[in-house]
């Protein structure tokens with residue numbers, strides 16, 4: 001029996017065990033998502049804004065395949081945790097939520113990224129999806145679709161309070177209101193919301209950034225007053241992402257839009273660890289080792305000779321690479337490796353006969369694989385081909401040597417968001433606790449082969 005770096009997974013049914021072994025046969029890595037963690041994280045975020053009967057609703061942001069966790073399972077877990085809104089950037093994903101059976105009786109859905117000239121506005125309106133408008137072309141196109149269908153389009157007016165991405169600037173807002181006001185009076189557009197996005201809410205300890213968020217909030221207020229003056233009065237306003245949901249109760253308004261918190265991470269390491277906020281990372285990324293072998297001291301590992309073994313040692317192949325979304329920038333260089341700096345690569349938890357060990361990507365991450373220097377003799381360590389190792393998980397603590405997506409983000413010089421969002425779907429997604437976390441009718445909407 002080989003060693004295993006992971007907790008024993010708790011399978012809900014015998015079928016779960018079969019699904020697990022089938023997934024391992026299909027691909028030598030798996031992303032395992034705990035739906036109970038997603039649900040509890042959402043419940044916690046709902047409690048933070050005043051609970052399910054409070055005056056602030058919560059949108060589960062499930063853009064980009066729910067940050068790589070799987071759109072439909074994550075959306076259902078968010079709803080089970082008390083979200084009453086779902087949000088996606090791309091309109092195709094908003095449609096997919098409705099087409100999968102998440103109807104307007106369950107939640108509102110907002111979408112905010114599309115090409116105004118070609119977007120499927122007719123479909124969005126007929127599926128009762130709320131649409132963000134932030135350009136005059138967008139307003140015209142949405143209004144034209146609403147007229148064609150004879151149904152008012154539900155829109156949220158996006159205002160640029162200083163993020164510099166989508167939305168009307170204060171300067172351009174007069175023209176927007178001139179377009180919006182008559183369409184609202186006529187009943188072509190139903191102006192549901194006013195909204196904006198924050199640039200630096202994830203740095204509550206940096207006074208300069210807090211001041212910049214305060215300026216965004218002041219600008220948001222000026223937009224509200226300009227709308228009221230023009231007779232365009234949205235029912236709700238929303239501005240808070242995860243960071244502001246957790247740290248700025250003054251701007252919860254009627255709706256907040258957490259994304260990363262749902263998946264169990266805080267937006268920035270500087271804000272603290274997930275557990276400080278009552279959050280638990282939902283995804284574990286694991287892989288089964290390929291070739292394990294012994295090499296001499298000075299053996300060069302992978303492309304570019306950026307890593308040379310410092311002594312006689314064993315190496316192991318982890319069979320995922322940058323084509324799976326393992327960042328090449330998380331490659332590991334050692335001081336011996338040519339002219340490169342000493343920089344440990346992304347961390348991997350490997351079980352040995354002496355207990356778990358935290359090892360690091362050694363040399364360059366390749367397209368489908370990377371190498372680990374085991375810093376010891378595999379035979380003596382009890383490390384063998386086929387052993388399951390963990391790249392990141394729910395974070396049982398450093399003493400247990402369990403890395404998180406934040407550790408990979410640090411190694412790759414990015415943010416945890418990019419670590420999950422880049423994981424390709426050739427890595428099977430498997431779901432824990434579906435029957436505990438979801439109503440039976442929702443659990444039945446998931447692909448049964450993905451349930452553990």
Ligand SMILES: *Cc1c(COP(=O)(O)O)cnc(C)c1O
Nearest residue numbers: 061197241242257258259260267
């Ligand atoms: C991604 C996104 C969010 C969620 O942000 P998090 O930092 O993940 O909480 C909220 N609003 C908009 C417009 C977004 O694009």
